[in-house]
Amino acid sequence: MEPMIEVRDLCKRFKDVQAVQNVSFDVKAGECFALLGPNGAGKSTTIKILITLLSADSGEAKINSFSIKTAPYRIRESIGYVPQSLSVDGALTGRENLMIFGKLYGLSGAELKERVPQILEMMDLTDSANRPVAHYSGGMIRRLEIGQSILHHPAVVFLDEPTVGLDPIARNTLWGHIRDLRKQYGMTLLLTTHYMEEAEVLCDRIAIMNRGRIEVMGTLNELRKKAKMPKASMDQLFVHFVGPSESGEQGGLANVKKSRRIAQRLG
Amino acid sequence: MSKKADVSPSVLANRRNPVLLYFYHMIVIIELETIKMMKDPTEILSRSLQPVIWLLLFGEAFSRMKAVPEAGGDYLAFLTPGILAQSITFVSIFNGLSIIWERDMGLLQKILTTPIERSALVLGKMLASTVRSLCQLTVVLSLSFCLGIHLQWSIGRVFGLLGFVVLGSAFFSGLSMVIAAIVKTRDRMMGIGQLVTMPLFFASSALYPVSIMPGWLQFVAKANPMSYLVDGLRGLLLDPVYAHGFLDALVLLAATLVIWALATRQYPRLLT
Ligand SMILES: Nc1ncnc2c1ncn2[C@@H]1O[C@H](COP(=O)(O)OP(=O)(O)OP(=O)(O)O)[C@@H](O)[C@H]1O
Ligand SMILES: [Mg+2]
Numbered sequence A: 001m002e003p004m005i006e007v008r009d010l011c012k013r014f015k016d017v018q019a020v021q022n023v024s025f026d027v028k029a030g031e032c033f034a035l036l037g038p039n040g041a042g043k044s045t046t047i048k049i050l051i052t053l054l055s056a057d058s059g060e061a062k063i064n065s066f067s068i069k070t071a072p073y074r075i076r077e078s079i080g081y082v083p084q085s086l087s088v089d090g091a092l093t094g095r096e097n098l099m100i101f102g103k104l105y106g107l108s109g110a111e112l113k114e115r116v117p118q119i120l121e122m123m124d125l126t127d128s129a130n131r132p133v134a135h136y137s138g139g140m141i142r143r144l145e146i147g148q149s150i151l152h153h154p155a156v157v158f159l160d161e162p163t164v165g166l167d168p169i170a171r172n173t174l175w176g177h178i179r180d181l182r183k184q185y186g187m188t189l190l191l192t193t194h195y196m197e198e199a200e201v202l203c204d205r206i207a208i209m210n211r212g213r214i215e216v217m218g219t220l221n222e223l224r225k226k227a228k229m230p231k232a233s234m235d236q237l238f239v240h241f242v243g244p245s246e247s248g249e250q251g252g253l254a255n256v257k258k259s260r261r262i263a264q265r266l267g
Numbered sequence B: 001m002s003k004k005a006d007v008s009p010s011v012l013a014n015r016r017n018p019v020l021l022y023f024y025h026m027i028v029i030i031e032l033e034t035i036k037m038m039k040d041p042t043e044i045l046s047r048s049l050q051p052v053i054w055l056l057l058f059g060e061a062f063s064r065m066k067a068v069p070e071a072g073g074d075y076l077a078f079l080t081p082g083i084l085a086q087s088i089t090f091v092s093i094f095n096g097l098s099i100i101w102e103r104d105m106g107l108l109q110k111i112l113t114t115p116i117e118r119s120a121l122v123l124g125k126m127l128a129s130t131v132r133s134l135c136q137l138t139v140v141l142s143l144s145f146c147l148g149i150h151l152q153w154s155i156g157r158v159f160g161l162l163g164f165v166v167l168g169s170a171f172f173s174g175l176s177m178v179i180a181a182i183v184k185t186r187d188r189m190m191g192i193g194q195l196v197t198m199p200l201f202f203a204s205s206a207l208y209p210v211s212i213m214p215g216w217l218q219f220v221a222k223a224n225p226m227s228y229l230v231d232g233l234r235g236l237l238l239d240p241v242y243a244h245g246f247l248d249a250l251v252l253l254a255a256t257l258v259i260w261a262l263a264t265r266q267y268p269r270l271l272t
Helices: A043-050 A072-078 A094-104 A109-122 A138-150 A168-185 A196-202 A220-227 A234-242 A252-264 B009-016 B018-039 B041-064 B075-093 B095-105 B107-112 B118-146 B155-183 B186-202 B215-223 B225-238 B245-271
Strands: A005-014 A017-027 A032-036 A058-063 A079-082 A156-160 A188-192 A205-210 A213-218
Touching: A005 A043, A017 A043, A017 A058, A017 A205, A017 A213, A032 A043, A032 A196, A043 A058, A043 A156, A043 A188, A072 A079, A079 A138, A094 A109, A094 A138, A094 B018, A109 A138, A138 A156, A138 A168, A168 A188, A168 A196, A188 A196, A196 A234, A205 A220, A205 A234, A213 A220, A213 A234, A220 A234, B018 B041, B018 B118, B041 B075, B041 B118, B075 B095, B075 B118, B075 B155, B075 B186, B075 B225, B095 B107, B095 B118, B095 B155, B095 B186, B095 B245, B107 B118, B107 B245, B118 B155, B118 B245, B155 B186, B155 B225, B155 B245, B186 B225, B225 B245
Parallel strands: A032 A188, A032 A205, A079 A156, A156 A188
Antiparallel strands: A005 A017, A005 A058, A205 A213
16 A cells, blocks of 8 residues: 655755755554654654645655645645644634634535534533634644644644643643544644654654654664664653754754744734 | 544535635635634724824815815815725735734644645735725725715716725735735835835825826826726716726736736745
């Protein structure tokens, strides 16, 4: 069977940074795949290329067997996307945010009317559905965003740091929701995260990126074998493959600003 | 029981009729903008004060100077369509600001990953600013009624007015989207927005007839889409015959189509 996500030799350069360099990987249908890596490793850029927001300099990728080069429109029908930074409209209510995106995904009529409450229920947002999103907590907003991204039952969902800025309880709740999603819809997931535990708990396979390249890829046990550290935790493996001096060096001010902004964004 | 992850039936149904989906998407964008507008009516209200100030303060005072004999003695009437055109331009030109804001919010990125055609998104945005402009139209017409300004009335003229208001605001909000895609930040957009609207305003027949301008300025005014908006509105509101309405509308329509195409091309550049 063809993989749901197929990436070959993807490259992307911004003026002076090689953000993505010869990245290749496959994700099978129904699989959950994690992209790990220090700030500025190129995780978000990879995702943005796959969801057709950015064009690649070279290389090829297929989502649901549609090429990013020749069929971006088909890809957009097959995917959901939860961006790294918050992306809901604070002035609208949770329900309105869902309705608008449902319509953008081409849903209408009875189907839309049925889906929106379903998603609200599934994401535990029914009680606050009619409140403006500006008053939501970070965890609620993230759940709403995930809800928005799955309204049309996409084949693949891209989650760029879904739990960034969440407290441990909200994070755990969100993990539960992501697991339910997989169980209920069998969606393929690609997520990035800085929480090693998250990749361990949620994902079948893990790739570690650094400076635009994939350093290593495999299941947790395969990574342990490659590192010759049979008892290692994901944290230790990360340091092993990335190198202790790398972290946080490549992101720069723009990146820090981006992640810090999340907390104050909607107020 | 696990459901198969697949494209929804209705998405498939829509795919069979891309034209319908195109308009559906465009209307969703208009809906989104309108909902937001309704949530914060202070913005519309404060914007609609602007033409009131121009007509009441500037218009009343300036008309006493009798500086524009070409206006035929009733300068306030002459000024009304000019101020209407100006307020349409001003509310539309800041459309670009909200786009940059949405880009900064990450909302634009997310919208662009849904199956909406770029041109439908742009057209939706352009038409959404029409809603604001229609508020301005209502305000200006009510005010001129209160001031006892003598205007021409007929059903045909009302439809004509609506047409010009839609075209004018679509053009200027499209223009502001093009500018937004070039300047990319909110601060610069604020500055450039002002910078662009002022000369457009003064190099049009909004405040005085083109005939009193020096030759080079007349030339600029001829190339200025705002002149055609003013001319159209003035013809419909004041001129009992107004013969060249189609020409005005045609020029404005052509300009709007060009700016629509341009904005569709430039818009994705906001992301980089
Ligand atoms: N639009 C852009 N213009 C210029 N450089 C960019 C742009 N977007 C990303 N970069 C640079 O490309 C590199 C990769 O960025 P990317 O956002 O993909 O990293 P990331 O792995 O997602 O990091 P983080 O964990 O901080 O989110 C960084 O050096 C970043 O500064
Ligand atoms: Mg990132």
